[in-house]
Amino acid sequence: MFKLNLKIALRNLWRNRGITAINVGGLAIALAAFVLVAMYFSYETSYDQTNPNYSNIYVVGRIEPDFKTNYTSPPLAKAIKQNFPEVENAGITKLNRSWELAIKHGKNAIFTKNILQADYNAAKILNINPIGGLLKPSGEVERLSYLSVENIQTLFPGKRDNKPEMVSYGSTNSGITGIIAGAIVNNVHSNFSFDGVSIGNEIGKGESYGYNNYNTYIQVKPGTDVANLEEKITNLYRAELLKGETDQKAIAEIKSVSTFLDPLANQHLRPKAGNDTPYKILVALSVLGVLILIIACINFTNLSIAQATKRAKEVGIKKVMGAYRLQLTVQFLTEIFIQCLIATVVALVFAESALPYFNNLFQVKLAIWHAGNGLFWQLPLVLCLITVVAGIYPALVLSGFKPALVLKGNFSTSKQSSWLRNGLLVFQFSIAVIFIIGLIMINSQLKYMRSEDLGFSPNQVIFVKNIADFNKPEKFEPLRNKMLNIPGVKSATVATDVPDGSESGSNSYSFEGQQKSLDFVDVDFDYFETLNIKLKEGRFFSKTFTADTANAAVINESAAAKYGMKNPVGKIIRGCGIDYKIVGIAQDFKAQGFESAIQPTIYSIKNPCGNAKTQVMLKIEEAKMTDALAALKSQWPKINVLDGEDFRYEFLDELYGKLFKKQEQLQSVFFAAALLTIFIAILGLFAFAKYITNGRIKEIAVRKILGASNVQIFKLINSSFLVMVLVANIISGPIAYILIKLWLDTFAYRISLSALPFIVSALITILLTLITVSIQANKAVKANPVDALKYE
Template identity: 60%
Template sequence: MFKLNLKIALRNLWKNKAYTAINIGGLAIALAAFILVILYVTYETSYDKDVPNYDRIYQVGRSLPDFKTEYTPAPLAKLIKDNFPEVEVAGKMTPTWFEFPINTEKGRVYSNKALLMDFKVARMLNIWPDAKSVDEKDPGFQMYVPKLFIKELFSDKKVVFPTMVGLGPKKDAQPVKLFGTIERTDEHSNIKFDIVSLSKDIGLDNKDYGTNNFRTFIQVKDGANIEALQQKIDQLYKTELIKGGMTANDRRIAGRSVIFLDPLKNLHLRPMAGNDTNYKIVVALFGLGTLIIIIACINFTNLTIAQATKRAKEVGVKKVLGAYRFNLTFQFLAEIFMQCLLALILGLILAEMMLPLFNNLFGIPLSIWHGNTALFGQLILILLGVTVISGIYPALVLSGYKPASVLKGNMQTSYKTLWLRNSLLAGQFVIAIIFIAGLLIVNNQLKYMQAEDKGFKPSQVVFIKNIQFYNKPKDFESARNKIMKIPGVNNVTVASDIPDGSKPGTNNYKLESKELSMDFLDVNFDYFETLGIKLKSGRFFSRDFIADTAVSAILNETAVARYGVTNPVGKVIRGCNMDYKIVGVVKDFKAQGFEATVAPTIYAIKNPCNEKKIKIMVNIDQSSMTSALAALKSQWSDINTLDGEDFRYEFLDELYGKLFKKQEQLQSVFFFAAMLTIFIAVLGLFAFSAFTTNNRIKEISIRKILGATDFQMFKMLNTFFIGIVLIANLIAWPLAYVLAKKWLETFAYRIDIPLFPFVIAALFSTVLTVLTVSIQARKAVKTNPADALKYE
């Protein structure tokens, strides 16, 4: 019986080759897209899953009045471990905020992701050296590097550890012992490093609760009450701050919880101290992939139901011969399973072909066949799910025909499914229209971000990488004067931070009676002129005023607004244990992009809380850019006497442009998703209109005999489908509007939702419908009525 059913299934599929190809092809394309989405979602949600006790590791953070931070004081880890038995391990780590070169006889490599880490944290996070034995009681620092980094440092494959390397410039390199390697890549981890220095206590027994430079990690016992633990740590931490001199009614701790515990599994996608852009991209992609599968299943179901009348007599004969409905349902589900299995195989092939493009778009190393055993279990579930979703209703319809009716030629049962077929067709276009409108809205927001005034001009600014400190203006004067002599150079400055989206340091500042947490930047003369930032009131820092190097400060508009001061110029603001005189107010500029509002910020040339001016910025005429960079490169060893071996630079507009990368990725995803859903919807419409037109060919012939024109026939056949598409637009518009509004709310600076994306989506879907249906209608309209009616 199975063999017979298999033959019938294969013959039916071969007999209707066009419909079979459309069914399987559309589903295969959708499955290929969904496989890529599943790979991406699995990758993004499995950061650090190779870490033992992954579910019991938490990062300790602090919630301040104006923001949250993952940075905590050095003694907090020991305080937690000593007082709470439910905590098994506690330790800390800290990144270095500067880069430095490592020198060997064979090579020179710059590190920009160096970490200092307690041995306890290294064990907790599975970052452990390859050495057979490690002295965990060593109070000094043991430096290790990943194996991949070794290849760049040493040409000889057989390196005997420990070995000596030099840190810093070649002329004044500091000899440091390199203890060995670590077998680890950080591409799939929240903890990224190219060098790690391990020690018993990287805080060196620091007991200062006022300085927050460390990230604290804890591992709790199985079954620990995290909420209760969080409250207990919070109370103890506040007690220590009060012991250190902070008042109990201080705004930083009064009437609120300060400490929070952030699970390790949340750090990549939804960190409490950070943005959740990655999470939104994952959710958006998974939603798009699911919608694509749904539209493909709708297409499959619709075409299968449309073909039902051709199988009616087969069902009638089988029922007369004793077949039960259950047997027929199982048979038709088996046929649909065969088609879905073939579609899945084709989908895997297509996914493999598209994978390099997908990896390049998202900058990730996904693979279908290597290190992805979970995927094959997921594919089985996808196959079964698609088979059930696509096949259960058609199977029930096909197996439900009544033998007496269908053998007499009564096919009225098929008309009972007309409402469903129309609804499914409309549903396909609803999804396609949402994608079209969504693509246009995403594109508009991206264009707005690229064209909108950022408040500064990064287009002709070059950021020169450097390891020399220029904390005092006089330290930078020599280098500045030499750079300014190069033709085409307009301005030069040095600062602690550049406007590339990175978050500067924060501290509390008091103006009059109000205290506010503000970002602070340590800058030099010409900082605002170099970046093209506009002055609102007062003046910029000037060499004509000696006090500017010691006690002057400049605020931005947001800071002035938050303090509620009408005219702050000339007033005194206190922070970092010193008083500043406000000499100017600058207009806000979007240093951290468009997703976050401009933070209240203070700029000073002298800043005891910072003193890490290391980032050089040079404003160069566009017409002289090439020659100026060549001159800088040739003169760099003379300009920068400490760090002159390598001239390394980046364009500031390219660095700032990286803030738009996630949105550009989303735009690309929407483009491909829109094209894919439109293609699948048109495929379904093409097949469905062909089936409908063929069923009405006798009616068309009679109408032509009675005098109907070709235009009237085209109008009759198109009107029905255009009506469905217009209804789909009416349903899709409010859905697209709500989704777009929700997405745009993630931006502090955004467009108003325009009308034209919805109009374009409606016009595009209507034109496509007319073209698709007219291609099929033309065949029927041009058919000779005598050929269509000769058997009547």
């Protein structure tokens, strides 16, 4: 019986190969998209799962009155381990991203930017295992340094052992050397991706609770009440901060501080203190993948039901001959399974072809054909699922025909299943409309982000990668003069941060009795001039005022608003043990991009609690850019001895442009999704219109004989489809509005919703429907009525 059903299935598929190609092609394209999305979802949600302690590791963060952060101070980890027996281990890490370090061996050199410092306990918690095993450093001073396998091979080509090696740091004339203890595999599928690791028994020694520059990790015992532990750590942290404190305002402020525990599983996609945009994009991408597959299944179902009349007599005869409905259902499901199986094979070919572009877009290295890929068990399940979802109803419809009706020829005039067929078509176009509206809105938001005034100018500014610190203006002044002597260099400055979206440090500052937290950026002269930041009130730092290097500060508009300042220039704001005199108000500028609101920020030249000033920025005339860069490269060994021959730079506008990366990814995804959904919907509409038109050939012939014009017939055929498309637009409009509003709400600075995208999407779908249906109707309209009626 199975052999007979298989033969019948193959014969029917071949006889209707046009519809079969549409079914298989649409389903294959949708499945290919689904395969890529499923692989990406699995990759993104499995970060650090190779860690055996994965489910018991937490980040300890702190909550201040006006911000939340993962940065804590070194003593906290030790205090937690000593006071709470449910904590098996506690350690701290610090990741350097502020400068690139040149490491050299002979003529070979690498430039490391992500050097992870970790104490021995943190290395154990995070499963950081160098090749040969994790060794405990001897004593308090020793640091065991490891480089990634790739960097080791670059420095020591052909190296086969794991013995320690001597290297030099910085320029060849720096004289700074060190020992690399061995190699370590850099797990890029981890939140702790690095160029190298430095492990010590203890790091941050001597730094008090005021130095919040580290990340604290704890490993708890299975079954620990995490909420209770979180509360106990908060009480411990407050108690540590209150030791020796007598000032009542400070005591009240400390009592408002708390801590939180964030699972390691949250860190990649949705940390409690951080941006959850990657998670939202992953969810959006996953929903798109599922919707595209659903649309393809709907297409499949619709076309199968549309062909019902062609199989009606076959079913009627088989039932008269004694076939049971179950047998017929199995037969039709077999046909559908064969189509789905072919579609799955074709989908894998499509997915493999598209994978390089997908990997490049999302900066990942996914592969279909590897042993650990979950697709090998997921795809068979998906295949069975889509066979059932797309095929069960058509199979039941086809197997349920009544022999007496279909053999008398009455089925063709029946309205059976038309409501479902039309409803599925409306659903298809509703999804397509949502994607079109979404694409238009994403394009508009990105256009707005690229064209909106940032409040500063990154154009013609280069960021020089430098490892020397210039905390004192007199140390940077000789370098500034040498750089300004190069033709084309208009200004030069150095700071702790560049406006590239990265977070600044924060500290508590008091103004007229108000204690609030402000971001701080430590700068040098010409910082605001180099970035073309506008002055709202007062002045910027100037060499003519000697006190500017001691206790002058510039604040931005947001900081003034936070304190409710009126005429703040000349007034005092205190922080980090210094009474700063406010000399100017800078206009707000979007240093963190468009997703985050401009942070209240204070700028100063001297800050005992600040970071090292290593970020050198130069403003260069556009016409002289090439010559100036060449001169800087050739003269850099004399300009900055510590960097020597290692002159490296980035254009600040390109660096800032990386903040748009996630939204550009979303734009590309929506563009592809919109094309796919429209394509699949049009494929279904094309085949469906062909079926409907062929079924009305005699009606059209009669109308033409009775005097109907071609335009009237076109209008007749198109009208029902246009109604369905209009209904789809009406249904999808509110849904698209809600989804787009939720997306736009993730931006602090965004466009406003307008009716234009909804109108454009309606016009696009109506136009495509008219073209698709009219192409099919054209043959019937131009046919000779005699050919359709000569057998009647």
